[in-house]
Amino acid sequence: MPDENINKPGAFFWLKQLWLSVRVPLAAVMLALLVGALILLISDINPLDAYAALFKGAFGNEKYLQRTLEKATPLIFSGLAVSFAFKAGLFNIGAQGQLLMGALTSATIGFMVTGLPPLIHIPLALFGGALVGALYGAIPGALKTFTGAHEVITTIMLNYIAINITDYLADGPLKDNSPGNIVARTPRIADSAVIPTPQTSLTVGILIVLIVMILASIVFFAILKKINFKIKNRILLFFLRLALVIGLGVGVGLLLKIILPGFYTQPVGFLPYEAIPIPIGFLIAVAMSGVVWFLLMRTSFGFEIRTVGLNQHAAKYAGIRVRLMIVLAMVISGFLAGMGGSVETQGIVYRYQPGFNVGLGFDGITIALLGRNHPLGVIPAALLVGAMKAGSNVMQFEAGVPSEIIDVIQALMLFFVAADVIVRWVIGAKEKSEAEQIKLTTGWGNQ
């Protein structure tokens, strides 16, 4: 990681590091689009038309852009979930199931609990979903440590089980029994649980981001404290810094709103938008990536997780409780995935309906790898995939391309980004820099 250099390097060094870690994913995306174009040509479609429609559908106007950001939000979470597990050497294919359980829980809290103010109701539903996701993620972690059952198979099986459980609940005990409804789905969540968009209320939005960040830090640090890390003072220090940063951010935001009431609805000139519509859920996702980055890269807990991921035997020799770390890594991974489900429910769907969030967990794998398995790299990767998902509808409508081509391109992206030898050969980059090396999973045997 570039952050761990002792000598204070200059700006040029950072740029070079950034370029080194970005060039392979970029080239992989290009190659995937090229091969995708070939497939389009086979089925008699002009790839340029298709891609133009795709781009337009993703960024063409304000509504499309908002849709892109909305689509990217749960993807950031599932990408974070998968990459967190990767850091501990675990392959969490079960983000899908954890996300479904989280989405259902958040919908249930959303419509069953009423009469709370939004500032309490929204985080309650959000964290309720995340906690259930964490519990669901704990199952494969515990199975792996105590019985040796490999997480790849158990998480996939748990995905199918989650689909069955949520189908049953949404079609049985939690079914929307309002007249006129015949499909399996839960009732609509209360208005107080709906995550607002900044166009409706900026202050509420920013406050929610604040609360979520602080609660998430508390949850993570509670875990840390439970297993006795000697960083008590550093926690205080961190919270001080965090509060300072957030306070500054909120203050600047509020000041802008007071001084320039029209700031958030100003036309931005060179962009075709009236205002930049950032959904609050997206801000929460970005904030969570920051929290995860801090947890992984700046705490001893994160260091231990990464050590376990790199070499379990060395970690054991160094006195790290490997089994505990594996379970915790899966718990946090499930927590993130579950929160992704909650955000999707409270920000976009407003209820749980089977079949609405299919595939988000699997997209997490592509996104984690595209983002070089880095908590902050996940954000642009999720934006890219989100843009493709948002644009595919317009592409289907205008260019007549089945939207499933997106899945093919995504698989190709995954292939090229994983098979970086090919990409390296294409772009003529021979050496493999330190910043680019990532170790991912462990097989059946090497535990």
Next chain:
Amino acid sequence: MNFITHLRTKKLLVPLSLGLIGLIVVIVSFINNPQSTQAVLGSTIRQSTPIILGALCGIMCERAGVVNIGIEGQMLLSAFIGFMANVWTGNLFISVLAGMATGALLGLLLAFMSVTLKLDQIIGGTVINILALGLTGYFYTAGLTTAGKIQPLTLGFLAKIPLVGPILFRNPPITYTAIILVFVLQFVLFKTTWGLRTRAVGEHPRAADTLGINVFTTRYINVILGGAIAGLAGAFLTLEAVGSFERAMTNGRGFVALAVMIFGKWTPLGAWGAALLFGFANAMQTQFQFMGTFNIPHQFIGMLPYLLTIIVLAGFGGRARPPAADGSPYEKE
């Protein structure tokens, strides 16, 4: 007494006694209710066929040291290509071959990724899974009709034996092939030079290389042949069992096959036993739904095979020992 100690040393006591108990249960139930016993057991064989074929693919790959998570994708794409070949040509034999060729091609891709490019093998398999899901979703168009599906082949007088006849000797060809393949592979893996070489490559590739075995070629051939077997499983789904294709129709069978492979301790015969257990669970599931005697929501019955997989893995997976070099690419010195 001597006989029992002999069985115990050969570790056959438990499987044999379990089989004996099972046989008694089957006979008692056949006397009580011949119709549904026959239905359940016949369905057990049919349901276990794609799973055992997938598991055989897994065994071939992993005995040579390549973890194959992509069985699900290989089955799905082969099922699709097999179905499309049936739509275009109407010739079932060619369609099955097309399905197997597709599986072999995906096996080649996996071998290329894991042996030549030395990718993380689990990621490689995931690529295949997602690619198959995307390709079949993109090229699939609803409402295609075919000339029909493969019909059962009655094996003369054998099929006239009560109970056993209709279950074992009145099946379509791929089901017979699967059962024959189990024994062929068991023989090849443990009694032939090729099998010895494969296992050597999976356990200790460096030692195998020193003795003049080409590690890369062995892995390539095993993974490609395994892919063809997975392709046969896909062809079974569209050409023999269902007769049509639908999106994501494999429904996790490829992953169940992996669990079956582990449960069977990476041996074809053991995996067959495990696959029959899963087939039985599936058959009971349909039987319960058909009878409707239990008032359990269908989602809970539908969960059973997946729960069983987890229980089997948790109960037995930890004790089973995979081939030593499973999952690690071989670097020539």
